[in-house]
Amino acid sequence: MTLSLLAVGFVLADSKPYKGKAHRIPGKIEAEHYDEGAPGKAYHDVEKKNLGADYRKATQVDIEKRSDASNGHGIGWTRKGEWLNYTVEVKQTGTYSILIPVASNKQGGIFHLEIAGKDITGPIRVPDTGSWQTLKLLNHDNVKLTRGRHVIRAVMDSQGPSGSIGDIDYMKFEKTSQ
Numbered sequence: 001m002t003l004s005l006l007a008v009g010f011v012l013a014d015s016k017p018y019k020g021k022a023h024r025i026p027g028k029i030e031a032e033h034y035d036e037g038a039p040g041k042a043y044h045d046v047e048k049k050n051l052g053a054d055y056r057k058a059t060q061v062d063i064e065k066r067s068d069a070s071n072g073h074g075i076g077w078t079r080k081g082e083w084l085n086y087t088v089e090v091k092q093t094g095t096y097s098i099l100i101p102v103a104s105n106k107q108g109g110i111f112h113l114e115i116a117g118k119d120i121t122g123p124i125r126v127p128d129t130g131s132w133q134t135l136k137l138l139n140h141d142n143v144k145l146t147r148g149r150h151v152i153r154a155v156m157d158s159q160g161p162s163g164s165i166g167d168i169d170y171m172k173f174e175k176t177s178q
Helices: 002-012
Strands: 023-025 027-030 063-065 073-075 083-090 094-104 110-115 131-145 148-158 170-177
Touching: 023 027, 131 170
Parallel strands: 023 083
Antiparallel strands: 027 170, 063 073, 083 148, 094 131, 094 170, 110 148
16 A cells, blocks of 8 residues: 555656646747656756746746746746756647747856757757846757657756856747648
8 A cells, every 4th residue: 555655646746747738839838837746857956946936836946037038937047957847749740940038148058958868959059148138039940849749858958158058938839841
């Protein structure tokens, strides 16, 4: 009996879609709408304390309130080794472009997106946008996705001269070809 209760507890702690619904691709994924679940399952943040706004309550992920963000919030204080899961439903196999508004005061760092441990984007470098309060739209092309349900993991690879990877507002996937 104890073993089955532990097993059930483990299943409940796994990464689950934000508010129970997978993000649709093509479509926009708000950076702060990462999967629900425990640290190490849905996300990993190097600081124990949330350095930002109390948008998601019991989470270590640093969410910042910002007036220029599409949902009024974004991910900030990003550091090497952090990651966030996003459960997605890809409607069609094909090649996609990803639009990503980012901000950094000085050159930011590098992150990538992966599915099941396989890098799907290569390195994405956050440029100097002139201020932490100035978002710049990045366009990252030639991302190949297959139809079906997946977990996309945003992995923070290395910090730049800014001391961070950068602030991230959202990721908008647009299909460009078959």
